[in-house]
Amino acid sequence: MNKKSLLIILCVLCSLFCNLLIANATEELKEYTKVKAYVIEEKVTETNQIMLQTIRVRILDGQFKDRIIEFNHRIIEDSKFNIRLHKNMKVFVQLTIENNQLSNIAFIDVVKDEYLLLLSAIFFILLVIFGGFKGLRSFIALIITGLCLVKLFMPMIIKGYSFVFSTIAVSGVIIITSFLLISGFTKKSLCAILGTLGGTIASGLLAIYFGNLIQLTGVSDETVQILITQTNLNINYRGLLYSGITIGVLGAVMDVSMTITSVIFEIKSTNRKTSISKLFFSGLSVGKDIMATMTNTLILAYAGTSLPLLFLFSVGEMTLIDIVNTQYIASEIIRSLCGSIGLLLTIPITSLIAAINSR
Template identity: 40%
Template sequence: MARRVVSSIIALVLLCLVPGTSWGQPGAGDYELPPTVNVRARVLEILSTQPEPGGRDFITERQLVRVVITSGRFRGRTIEVEHFKSGHPVYDIEVSPGDRVVLLVELDGDELGTAFIESPQRDPYMMYLAAGLLAVLLAVGGVKGAKAALSLSVMVLVVVYVLLPLLLRGYSPIPLTTVVAAALSALALLVVSGPNRKTLTAITGTTGGVLIAGMLAMKAGAAARLTGLSAEEAQMLMFIPQGIQFDYRGLLFAGIIIGALGAVMDVGMSVASAMAEVKRVNPEVTPPALFRSGMNVGRDVMATMSNTLILAYTGSAIPLLLLFMAYDTPLIRIANLDLIATEVVRALAGSIGLILAIPITALAGAYLLSWKASERGGDRIRRIQAGRER
């Protein structure tokens, strides 16, 4: 039965992945894409550098760069590119011979038009890190590590090809993200630990903790009048060509649910694994004693994991915090900014959901791991005694 459940969940996820790329992209044919293409290239040489006195049109330097295209249908073509600098480190890209860059090329029919250096090539280094993560998972975790890598890959695919396209179609973010988060936790834990009561215990605790985090964030966000538009990317969604009227506050809470999922899943599986081990060593342990064991382990986990989300969000906000400190911004102003209030609600709601996942997991484990245990234990003892008498 458990294998059928696992097969059904995996089949459902794969079924969602296929249509996600087609019906998940709203209005794909409703507007004409600009005639541009991104290609990889390698810098061959800097042909000339011309300073612009006075910074006309905010351009302080023009370079003529020769590059060779290394990807796409124009691979192998050598072209000359005008590269502009403004003197602003955020926008300027320093290039030298041998550098690998990404070009934005305007197409003139089927031929190359004007090209610009858009960015350095960063994705190879991300791939190196991903390969390093996979190698460490396999070296340290063995089969378990391979399963963890598989579950991580599937989770990324579901988010990219199911959750995001459906959000882009205008589906309500909160119920959609709740269903996806529950499915992701179930799928990941089933892949890692297999279909058993320990896994079901962890799924129950994870789902409960994530739902609590989402509902708490929704209530607190509504009371604090969070707009969901504090991030620049959220504001840019107002002008996308599909013209979708997003529920921006719902998108904020959806992000909180997804952001808390990994940490809550970690807590749920840690508590469930400890309880399953206690049950294996002592099959006759009572449900109350098993619950206490789960809570004891959970408290130890909580002591470290409760800081995880808060430190993660704090680390991402260090430049902003330095800015506040540099300008001696009053605390009352900082605390009431939409951006800051959003991050505080995100961190605290996720941490509360993480902590409450511990008793939920312990309670579920006390019931699931002890279900019919006394009858099985009694039958086992009676069979052993009968064998000794014979």
């Protein structure tokens, strides 16, 4: 190789290296930011069955606030971008800022928090109108429940506490707080608390026993897989599944327990001579009317979250045995049945406790 050829090769390599440095430097100068925008105009064009919208928006926050920008939005069927944008709609967009100049804009999603806040306000107003002061207290109990899950349960799991201890502790706080807020510190509240604890613990123990028996891993849901791949959390996912089953049944069990306790105490207040056995069987009688609809509610709630997967199985060629033996479906069956059994056991437990303590 002569000197001239060597020089040419060196020049080419230097040029490539310089271009690479410039590209990296340019990339470093890019900044991506998510902002809200207001749709002021939209035009639709359809080409080869592809719908394309030309959208004009006004930026609502950030350094480009009040700037009017135009971008294209492709509506893709059967995807998260199957959203047609309309005038007066608020959306999230991603701005690409290069050298302090806006170089690109892309649609992310529709702003949802304002409508969710409106729905929450409707729920709160109706709760207060029809429930009065007790409705207000139940709303406060709902807020406390959410805080217990986010501020107590999750940090305990992240810090490595046993999922059994964490679930019992958080469930106990939720149960006691809810009943004391709604019914005050009374015998009736105490009976409902004990009945709820009995049914919830039974549900959790059944879930642990049968879940371990069929070797559930807790890593069957797509959300859990995302949690594993995109975070560094080192937690017991099988335990997390059992905690979800136990906490998931809590609301229904509380409802049943309080209903039965109220009925038994009402019977006792109208006839002080009613025996414990009659009160107990009265509670069971009320429980029979509750169990059919409440158990159905639990199973339908769990099945509703799995409808897309059930459709996948139904249009495929999997047999019923194959479907039942998948991790996800087996987990949902355990969730539904253990929750329902815990609900059923709550009826005699609460009936007995309330009958004894209604004097």
